[in-house]
Amino acid sequence: MTARPFLKWTGGKQWLAPTLSPYLRPPPGRSYFEPFLGGGAMFFAVDPRRAVVSDANAELIAAYCGVRDSVERVIDGLESLKNNERTYNRLKRAVPESRVDRAVRLIYLNKTAFNGIYRVNGSGGFNVPFGNYANPTICQAERLRAASQALRGASLRTCDFGTAIRAARARDVVYFVCRPSGG
Template sequence: MVIQIPKETSPRPFLKWAGGKSRLIQQYIPYFPKSYKTYYEPFLGGGAIFFYLQPTTAILTDINAELINTYCCVRDNVEELISLLKEHKKQHNRDYYYSVRNNSPSSALEKAARVIYLNKTCFNGLYRVNSQGKFNVPLGRYENPNICPEDLLRVASAGLYHAEIQQADFTEVLNRATGNDDFVFFDPPYHPINNTSYFTAYSANSFTKKDQELLRDTCAELASRGVRIMVCNSNSEFIQKIYTEINFEIHTIKATRSINSNIKNRGMIDELLITSFKDFYLPKQ
């Protein structure tokens, strides 16, 4: 099947995602490696960096099984997925939203359509589950949500065509990335900078300090092989300390925080971009 792609359109995220990196890409550009062959993104989320870079070879993974299934369906069966989303669009109302939220279908395509439908209609486009792993975000206040962005999905499908997509823990990258032809971009759940900045739970298990340290150790091992590493995280003393211990470069990025229980704590904040290499792209003069 030939997918008709609108002219002058580049692949970009088709899901709204907490902590998405679309607005930060311009600040990241000077720090991307000059060259690499295989790109890895072990915390895929909305995939903004992958869609921007469009690497020839990419290994995309995430622990979230529903997210990975959705990416696979967008890549492999986008027209069937669009048909299902059109049906969701026709039936959308408050009662329908909660019916879909509370009932998980059996087929992969129906599950993917459910994820996208809920993402486009839930509050703030959050993905959050309870301790039983059930999606629990309430309905958002949208007059006309874009439930079936056909062109966006088709372009994303084409962008994902050559990507390998798998459900996996982030440490699995240790089994694949081996040298300086590899570039790994890590965008983990951020370490909280205060008691109001906790964002619960992207998956049924929260990302703890021990997980952050395991990620740091994973980065250290990859860097010892010559793998190029970039890591995003909060500007916290803990994160600065653990990456300073392994002599990584730490850079400050300006970001906009839009999710916080205290509205006064929303707005511009500093985040960290951490790298294991120094052969950056230089900003154009």
């Protein structure tokens, strides 16, 4: 299965990925950098052998690490969860420590929150209401396995984009989208 994003993420570039990704493959021995990873649409479309991918959102990066390193445990965790408000509220309040539990929490909330939005308040608490969707696909097992494979050659970092791209060298590829100010 070709790897694709396993999260709905605001501002994702799934629509742009088929057109742009063929031009973003790094030359042999060089790395692909994506410092605003989000849902990773471009990363999965490029499918680089070596990558440095990062985001300022620590929960997001912990989730990618959990999927990369322990995908079967993430799948088991997601399959054990029900789509109801009680489970949702429990996970919304939870502060798990392991990357596997952080991945399970983030993916579950992403699939069941209203509009799949990820939003936190000033103290870092997740504050999106329950989506109450009839039958959301909480665990996309094959998609998670494909993503885990694609992430195997990726170094994942929680950091600001400026810090992330300082490690880039000649002939590495760095991808991000700039929005014109005021636009």
